[in-house]
Amino acid sequence: xxxxxxxxxxxxxxxxxxxxxxxxxxxxxxxxxxxxxxxxxxxxxxxxxxxxxxxxxxxxxxxxxxxxxxxxxxxxxxxxxxxxxxxxxxxxxxxxxxxxxxxxxxxxxxxxxxxxxxxxxxxxxxxxxxxxxxxxxxxxxxxxxxxxxxxxxxxxxxxxxxxxxxxxxxxxxxxxxxxxxxxxxxxxxxxxxxxxxxxxxxxxxxxxxxxxxxxxxxxx
Amino acid sequence: xxxxxxxxxxxxxxxxxxxxxxxxxxxxxxxxxxxxxxxxxxxxxxxxxxxxxxxxxxxxxxxxxxxxxxxxxxxxxxxxxxxxxxxxxxxxxxxxxxxxxxxxxxxxxxxxxxxxxxxxxxxxxxxxxxxxxxxxxxxxxxxxxxxxxxxxxxxxxxxxxxxxxxxxxxxxxxxxxxxxxxxxxxxxxxxxxxxxxxxxxxxxxxxxxxxxxxxxxxxx
Amino acid sequence: xxxxxxxxxxxxxxxxxxxxxxxxxxxxxxxxxxxxxxxxxxxxxxxxxxxxxxxxxxxxxxxxxxxxxxxxxxxxxxxxxxxxxxxxxxxxxxxxxxxxxxxxxxxxxxxxxxxxxxxxxxxxxxxxxxxxxxxxxxxxxxxxxxxxxxxxxxxxxxxxxxxxxxxxxxxxxxxxxxxxxxxxxxxxxxxxxxxxxxxxxxxxxxxxxxxxxxxxxxxx
Amino acid sequence: xxxxxxxxxxxxxxxxxxxxxxxxxxxxxxxxxxxxxxxxxxxxxxxxxxxxxxxxxxxxxxxxxxxxxxxxxxxxxxxxxxxxxxxxxxxxxxxxxxxxxxxxxxxxxxxxxxxxxxxxxxxxxxxxxxxxxxxxxxxxxxxxxxxxxxxxxxxxxxxxxxxxxxxxxxxxxxxxxxxxxxxxxxxxxxxxxxxxxxxxxxxxxxxxxxxxxxxxxxxx
DNA sequence: GATGAATGAGCATTCATTCAT
DNA sequence: AATGAATGAATGCTCATTCAT
Numbered sequence: 016x017x018x019x020x021x022x023x024x025x026x027x028x029x030x031x032x033x034x035x036x037x038x039x040x041x042x043x044x045x046x047x048x049x050x051x052x053x054x055x056x057x058x059x060x061x062x063x064x065x066x067x068x069x070x071x072x073x074x075x076x077x078x079x080x081x082x083x084x085x086x087x088x089x090x091x092x093x094x095x096x097x098x099x100x101x102x103x104x105x106x107x108x109x110x111x112x113x114x115x116x117x118x119x120x121x122x123x124x125x126x127x128x129x130x131x132x133x134x135x136x137x138x139x140x141x142x143x144x145x146x147x148x149x150x151x152x153x154x155x156x157x158x159x160x161x162x163x164x165x166x167x168x169x170x171x172x173x174x175x176x177x178x179x180x181x182x183x184x185x186x187x188x189x190x191x192x193x194x195x196x197x198x199x200x201x202x203x204x205x206x207x208x209x210x211x212x213x214x215x216x217x218x219x220x221x222x223x224x225x226x227x228x229x230x231x232x233x234x235x
Numbered sequence: 236x237x238x239x240x241x242x243x244x245x246x247x248x249x250x251x252x253x254x255x256x257x258x259x260x261x262x263x264x265x266x267x268x269x270x271x272x273x274x275x276x277x278x279x280x281x282x283x284x285x286x287x288x289x290x291x292x293x294x295x296x297x298x299x300x301x302x303x304x305x306x307x308x309x310x311x312x313x314x315x316x317x318x319x320x321x322x323x324x325x326x327x328x329x330x331x332x333x334x335x336x337x338x339x340x341x342x343x344x345x346x347x348x349x350x351x352x353x354x355x356x357x358x359x360x361x362x363x364x365x366x367x368x369x370x371x372x373x374x375x376x377x378x379x380x381x382x383x384x385x386x387x388x389x390x391x392x393x394x395x396x397x398x399x400x401x402x403x404x405x406x407x408x409x410x411x412x413x414x415x416x417x418x419x420x421x422x423x424x425x426x427x428x429x430x431x432x433x434x435x436x437x438x439x440x441x442x443x444x445x446x447x448x449x450x451x452x453x454x455x
Numbered sequence: 456x457x458x459x460x461x462x463x464x465x466x467x468x469x470x471x472x473x474x475x476x477x478x479x480x481x482x483x484x485x486x487x488x489x490x491x492x493x494x495x496x497x498x499x500x501x502x503x504x505x506x507x508x509x510x511x512x513x514x515x516x517x518x519x520x521x522x523x524x525x526x527x528x529x530x531x532x533x534x535x536x537x538x539x540x541x542x543x544x545x546x547x548x549x550x551x552x553x554x555x556x557x558x559x560x561x562x563x564x565x566x567x568x569x570x571x572x573x574x575x576x577x578x579x580x581x582x583x584x585x586x587x588x589x590x591x592x593x594x595x596x597x598x599x600x601x602x603x604x605x606x607x608x609x610x611x612x613x614x615x616x617x618x619x620x621x622x623x624x625x626x627x628x629x630x631x632x633x634x635x636x637x638x639x640x641x642x643x644x645x646x647x648x649x650x651x652x653x654x655x656x657x658x659x660x661x662x663x664x665x666x667x668x669x670x671x672x673x674x675x
Numbered sequence: 676x677x678x679x680x681x682x683x684x685x686x687x688x689x690x691x692x693x694x695x696x697x698x699x700x701x702x703x704x705x706x707x708x709x710x711x712x713x714x715x716x717x718x719x720x721x722x723x724x725x726x727x728x729x730x731x732x733x734x735x736x737x738x739x740x741x742x743x744x745x746x747x748x749x750x751x752x753x754x755x756x757x758x759x760x761x762x763x764x765x766x767x768x769x770x771x772x773x774x775x776x777x778x779x780x781x782x783x784x785x786x787x788x789x790x791x792x793x794x795x796x797x798x799x800x801x802x803x804x805x806x807x808x809x810x811x812x813x814x815x816x817x818x819x820x821x822x823x824x825x826x827x828x829x830x831x832x833x834x835x836x837x838x839x840x841x842x843x844x845x846x847x848x849x850x851x852x853x854x855x856x857x858x859x860x861x862x863x864x865x866x867x868x869x870x871x872x873x874x875x876x877x878x879x880x881x882x883x884x885x886x887x888x889x890x891x892x893x894x895x
Numbered sequence: 896g897a898t899g900a901a902t903g904a905g906c907a908t909t910c911a912t913t914c915a916t
Numbered sequence: 917a918a919t920g921a922a923t924g925a926a927t928g929c930t931c932a933t934t935c936a937t
Contacts, residue, residue: 019933020902035899054359056275060928070902075929077900135359138417139274142352180432186425187432194414197358205406212400212407216440220432255917280911290919292913297917301911475896494799496716500932510898512934517896521932572802578857579714579795620872626865627872634854637798645846652840652847652880660876679912680923695920720907730923732909737921741907 043087051129109169117214131196175221263307271349329389337434351416395441483527491569549609557654571636615661703747711789769829777874791856
């Protein structure tokens, strides 16, 4: 005859139904932060619940399993990754769009390093978790497609060399940018210099042989 | 009659003390492989012991704690990372030495992917484990120094542009190569193309403005 | 806007109060079926509520506790057990009434095996739950009384041996019939033969020594 | 950095290896008693461990799962059921062997009611657990075979009617005896009378028509 | 009447670690 | 040097129950 729990109702009740979604969001965000902080190795449902200020049982009321919570986090991250960090006009040239890619990742490394951390955790886990592997593959394919379209547009605009191997260049650029994400302990200034350098390298590579890249040097 | 203390293995008894070291080595190697396979998340001392064919208690005889075993693995990885994958004559030019860097990482990605996996695991863990962070920092500093010396030599040899920002270029190249290590699901052929492209990009960047990189195109 | 308190079901509103009883009945029936299906071990209030299409909280509105719901199930079973499966005229002889007992249990085993399953579950639980033990005792006493009256009438009608130990014979017959209920995995035809045989045995036992039981052989 | 457990070594160490088997046995016996006492519904590994005086983790050292422990209990029960409760000479007649069957179950009901309780629990569980269903089927087949052989021998010895339906009679007798096992709250004396009565009934049934069963009345 | 949200207590299981032998 | 046996502290998850709305 155990004494079962009495709900602690302390927070102001928002209009019902909304609270549920809010809680789910809170939980996902908390899990996201714990994941960024301690990795999958240190991700404990109990801590997530604690951070939100609820009972584990309540967590399981919203997410039937840890796996489901993780799925929520993945979705949350994907959504964050889709939000552009740098705005750009519709009329931008390919070269400008390419620079935006670098600017975007720089902003993320500087301002939202957890995004990269969580992404790394997912990448590591993807080695043994097919469901996450699938999502990352999808993410990468989207990214690759995006870069390829920039390169193709650049060729059309005669800004890039016509013989550019679009696929390989996109893959290479992704690999190079990824390296930035995994950057550890680099001062902001040093990071900025590295990003600039890589971006110049790539610009020099994609532009037609005789083109000057001097203009780029005026960029941040 | 008691089975206690009776070793199951009848391996040729090497001189005492040597056996101990051998056991430690076996354990470290097993842990290294488990770590590559399942990550920190799935690293269980019991499995490590089992793979070596000994009792967990025995594992704890050699390594007082899991942490100590991990330290052993880190040391083991460092040693592996120090072994060059591609040989090169003393007399090699800076440009040749630079190419060897790419060749080296290509070989590792293709032949010893576990090295990169374990390195990734460590990098992830370093975010929250200062002792590992320290070791990785040391590793990176060494790598950076090595690359910088190549660039400096290249400038001296007049193969590289005299205005090359050695530090930043080294940092950038490390970041780019690191990205390769974190590469997921890229076919060997595609990977080779990406590596080649990045290496050409960097060569084009470091060489004096008018220099042809055509020769490089004949490389794998 | 709040979804609170809005019943999902749009069933024809019976006069208030009746609906309540109906709900209780639905819940009891659902619980009865779950109990037959999964036993006490697998009886979950949530599942009962789900089967009826209501919230667990609502279930607790009708039944303050799981125990109360179980009591309802017991009552429901008792009611079912009281419903005769085979009709018989008032004027029937003792031997005919005896046969009806067998026919009745045969019908239950064949057509309502859940009754026996639930009864078994209750019997098992009665070992440690005095409240259920009490009810089952009452049930058994009633059954025993019924059988005893048959035997006594049979003796009066000179159909049964005058020296019949009415009490023991009734107890024995109950025990024998109970065994049928606990029967596992017996094909319908085999079960029928077993029932027939037991009934013949008992008839041979209760009838005066010289009586023929041949007639019985023509029965199903 | 949690503080892990220090083994409490209090009991006198028996020769190693033996202790292990002893512990397993202790655990199985404890689980058997809990199962008899509280049923599957109330079977908690923690309680089993507590009864033996060890940590739950230690229980799992011996039995990887609750299921494995239950298997051990089933095996233990089977072994108990195989131990005859009443001895009988090789030369016994079929009728004597038949009576032993009743005596055997009477002894069990009186002296080892837990056997029947556990058996009932298993029977109930068998409805939804195929692995237990398989074992019980095997048990029943063995029992049925044993009874059939008694009946066949009895026919050969001309003690039983030659037209006896061996299969059905055996099945019927099993059902009747099973009912005894499920007997609740019957005083020892009443139980004895019931057993005697059923045994007489069956004897009267199996014997050739004219045979007297008076001798049987002198039995217990 | 009905429901969403919440909870305490518990459950089987895992894991690094310890220690007498 | 090696092992069987043991353990404390967690871990993900479940369940009957409660209560404001």
